[in-house]
Amino acid sequence: MAQDIKIPEGILCSNTHEWVMEENDKCIIGLTDYAIEQLGDIVFVELPEIGSEFVKNEVFATIESVKAASEIYMPVGGKIVEVNEELINSPEIINEDPYEKGWLVKIETENLQDDLVGLLEYEDYKEEVS
Amino acid sequence: MDKKTFLYKEQQKLHPKFTPFAGWLMPVSYKGIIEEHNAVRQNVGLFDVSHMGEVFIWGDDSLAFLQKLFPQDISKLTKNKAMYCQLTNENGGIIDDLIVYKLEETKKEYLLIVNASRIDEDLNWMVRNSLGFDVKIINDSHNYSLLAIQGPKASDLVEKLGLKKENQPSYFSIKRGEIKGINILAARTGYTGEDGFEILVQNHYSAYLWDKILEEGEEFGILPIGLGARDTLRLEAALHLWGNDLDETVTPIEAGLAWSVAKDKAEDYNGKSVIMGQLNGTVPKMKKLVGFVMKDKIPARHGYEVYFEGEKIGTVTSGGPSPVLKKNIGLAYLEMKNATSLNTLEKTIGTNIQIMIRNKLYDAVIVKKPFVEKKTKKG
Numbered sequence: 001m002a003q004d005i006k007i008p009e010g011i012l013c014s015n016t017h018e019w020v021m022e023e024n025d026k027c028i029i030g031l032t033d034y035a036i037e038q039l040g041d042i043v044f045v046e047l048p049e050i051g052s053e054f055v056k057n058e059v060f061a062t063i064e065s066v067k068a069a070s071e072i073y074m075p076v077g078g079k080i081v082e083v084n085e086e087l088i089n090s091p092e093i094i095n096e097d098p099y100e101k102g103w104l105v106k107i108e109t110e111n112l113q114d115d116l117v118g119l120l121e122y123e124d125y126k127e128e129v130s
Numbered sequence: 131m132d133k134k135t136f137l138y139k140e141q142q143k144l145h146p147k148f149t150p151f152a153g154w155l156m157p158v159s160y161k162g163i164i165e166e167h168n169a170v171r172q173n174v175g176l177f178d179v180s181h182m183g184e185v186f187i188w189g190d191d192s193l194a195f196l197q198k199l200f201p202q203d204i205s206k207l208t209k210n211k212a213m214y215c216q217l218t219n220e221n222g223g224i225i226d227d228l229i230v231y232k233l234e235e236t237k238k239e240y241l242l243i244v245n246a247s248r249i250d251e252d253l254n255w256m257v258r259n260s261l262g263f264d265v266k267i268i269n270d271s272h273n274y275s276l277l278a279i280q281g282p283k284a285s286d287l288v289e290k291l292g293l294k295k296e297n298q299p300s301y302f303s304i305k306r307g308e309i310k311g312i313n314i315l316a317a318r319t320g321y322t323g324e325d326g327f328e329i330l331v332q333n334h335y336s337a338y339l340w341d342k343i344l345e346e347g348e349e350f351g352i353l354p355i356g357l358g359a360r361d362t363l364r365l366e367a368a369l370h371l372w373g374n375d376l377d378e379t380v381t382p383i384e385a386g387l388a389w390s391v392a393k394d395k396a397e398d399y400n401g402k403s404v405i406m407g408q409l410n411g412t413v414p415k416m417k418k419l420v421g422f423v424m425k426d427k428i429p430a431r432h433g434y435e436v437y438f439e440g441e442k443i444g445t446v447t448s449g450g451p452s453p454v455l456k457k458n459i460g461l462a463y464l465e466m467k468n469a470t471s472l473n474t475l476e477k478t479i480g481t482n483i484q485i486m487i488r489n490k491l492y493d494a495v496i497v498k499k500p501f502v503e504k505k506t507k508k509g
Contacts, residue, residue: 038147040147040159040162040163040358041162041163041164043429043451043458044427044428044429044451044458046428046488062488064428064429065163066163066164066358066362066450066451066453067158067163067358067361067450068431069429069431088427
């Protein structure tokens with residue numbers, strides 16, 4: 001686990017520990033450093049198929065640490081347009097760099113403004129979970 | 131409210147993640163499971179296993195009593211030696227698995243180190259079985275801490291701590307000794323597949339000893355190890371975990387523990403007719419424990435279903451990544467009655483099976499156990 005993780009500006013976090021960041025007309029989704037710290041060494045990532053659609057709070061991926069499998073939920077709804085293929089062979093990237101190289105999926109959203117309701121800014125999220 | 135071992139405050143200083151386990155709050159990992167795992171395989175690690183139970187058996191009928199409890203022949207256990215045993219019920223099912231140590235003392239004749247989650251069950255069973263025997267069953271678990279020092283450099287470290295190699299117990303033996311001025315019982319046993327020691331010490335010395343072991347162990351690359359790596363280490367060595375791979379519905383024979391069942395023991399013991407029948411082939415085995423390696427990168431976990439040629443034939447009992455092999459490994463019971471297409475389960479090594487993971491089948495192959503060669507030293 002990298003000690004000097006930089007938290008990108010403008011991310012919003014869910015209480016199930018996913019982060020979402022707007023990038024042009026898409027959203028990038030990943031897992032927070034707090035979640036990664038709790039999970040420990042990540043050994044396997046199961047990502048959705050490109051083109052599949054999920055609503056907010058739906059399970060879209062599974063991440064396995066040494067000890068257990070954890071389900072990952074959509075912080076906002078949308079259609080998967082890109083998945084981070086590098087994680088298939090090197091899942092440890094998530095441990096090393098959860099906000100940049102360790103992103104999970106990119107999506108096209110439909111009701112982004114509605115879906116963003118209830119998500120927290122990083123500092124507020126951090127306060128809530130710790 | 132979970133109990134805390136006498137080492138809780140020392141551990142807190144190292145900021146591990148804690149987890150409730152068998153009624154205790156125990157560290158699950160300090161620096162990361164894989165890093166801790168590799169430290170034990172390459173150097174040495176220190177484990178707090180004080181949650182485990184210590185039960186002393188003494189009295190004139192100690193031997194006869196233990197002969198009734200275990201499929202092993204306890205009469206072959208000589209002074210200072212240890213034996214891995216299963217506490218079996220009338221059907222041969224496994225109530226607990228444990229190590230029996232024969233001590234030097236005349237009164238406290240035998241020491242049993244048992245699983246934390248099974249102390250109460252074990253004691254109930256032993257008391258029920260003690261009728262007519264002149265024995266005392268003393269649960270001393272609350273007085274002792276247990277520290278495990280495991281890894282290829284364990285012996286060097288224990289020597290540095292004050293127990294010269296010529297005075298160290300040999301493999302599967304136990305000896306009284308002194309390290310850092312403290313009286314201890316040192317056993318050459320463990321749960322990692324590595325050479326190592328389990329150090330029994332009175333509670334009020336354990337924190338001092340914990341600090342000294344970490345201090346003196348620094349030059350050997352010692353790390354404190356949590357329950358997470360304890361589990362991955364024992365799985366690589368294919369050592370059973372009660373509650374996962376063993377329970378009251380399986381016999382030692384079904385669990386692949388025939389090596390720890392006496393073949394020519396005269397005395398009767400609980401479950402003997404079933405166990406000896408399965409050994410001789412006159413009583414059918416209902417299950418068989420096998421080891422498997424996933425061909426896919428995905429980990430198999432406890433409870434997942436096992437398939438062979440489209441038919442469900444068993445259940446995974448333990449599974450996860452092997453840090454040494456960098457593959458996913460596991461143990462599973464194949465149910466004999468369901469295994470019609472596997473017409474004989476006696477020769478299963480090399481058989482391709484599938485594991486059902488989140489409604490999809492993934493390929494695996496049955497392999498020889500252990501997954502990683504054991505480096506324990508024969509005494």
